[in-house]
Amino acid sequence: MIRSLLYIWALILFISALGSCSKASEDMLMTVQQCDTSGMKYNADILPIITTNCYSCHANGIVNGNVSLDGYANLKTQADNGNLVGVITHASGYPPMPDNGGKLSDCEINKIKAWIVAGAKQD
Ligand code: HEC
Structure with a gap:
């Protein structure tokens, strides 16, 4: 029982780490590719x-x-x-x-x- 709880805990940690990581790289992409091509005149x-x-x-x-x-x-x-x-x-x-x-x-x-x-x- 404790063992499976540990697994779940580890899984949650892993997923949230993934989430924050992809969020960080998204932010980086945003700063690198700041090119607004909407409504070009x-x-x-x-x-x-x-x-x-x-x-x-x-x-x-x-x-x-x-x-x-x-x-x-x-x-x-x-x-x-x-x-x-x-x-x-x-x-x-x-x-x-x-x-x-x-x-x-x-x-x-x-x-x-x-x-x-x-x-x-x-x-
Ligand atoms: C330093 C001079 C120079 C600059 C700067 C320059 N061109 Fe040219 N352009 C030429 C020359 C020389 C030709 C003829 C090349 C050939 O026919 O091989 C040419 C040909 C062209 C053609 C005809 C292509 C074809 O298929 O016949 C177009 C369209 C063109 N240029 C657009 C541009 C645009 C857009 C820019 C700016 C982003 C630009 N040029 C900047 C010298 C220049």
């Missing part, structure tokens, strides 16, 4: 990423690869034809962008993807 969320990383080669009269990313309409074209996701994710068959050996952060890529999935709207 062209002006507030997407444009700053493109301006910083792409405009030097694809805007203001500079049209590398015959691609301009100036303003909403041009970016929308590249979003709709699939080139935008292809180049930023370094998918095979697309020239990897930015074309200076870098890559956008996972968070930036996920934001752009989320914006496209939601219709690549201008708002």
Whole structure:
């Protein structure tokens, strides 16, 4: 009887330890992956990423690869034809962008993807 009580006690301890452990790793994941991709807006969320990383080669009269990313309409074209996701994710068959050996952060890529999935709207 005491023996089985001990087993149950050990089991409870084990389960609660598991619980607190997974809770701790959840918290860690939350801090590592703080990337809010909800309600992405062209002006507030997407444009700053493109301006910083792409405009030097694809805007203001500079049209590398015959691609301009100036303003909403041009970016929308590249979003709709699939080139935008292809180049930023370094998918095979697309020239990897930015074309200076870098890559956008996972968070930036996920934001752009989320914006496209939601219709690549201008708002
Ligand atoms: C350092 C200059 C440079 C930067 C920065 C740059 N690009 Fe490019 N981009 C190029 C060049 C050069 C080409 C043509 C490459 C080719 O056709 O092989 C190109 C081509 C493209 C194309 C056409 C792809 C195709 O399939 O024809 C797209 C779309 C594009 N870039 C998007 C972007 C985006 C989005 C960014 C920012 C994340 C970016 N580029 C940053 C130089 C750059």
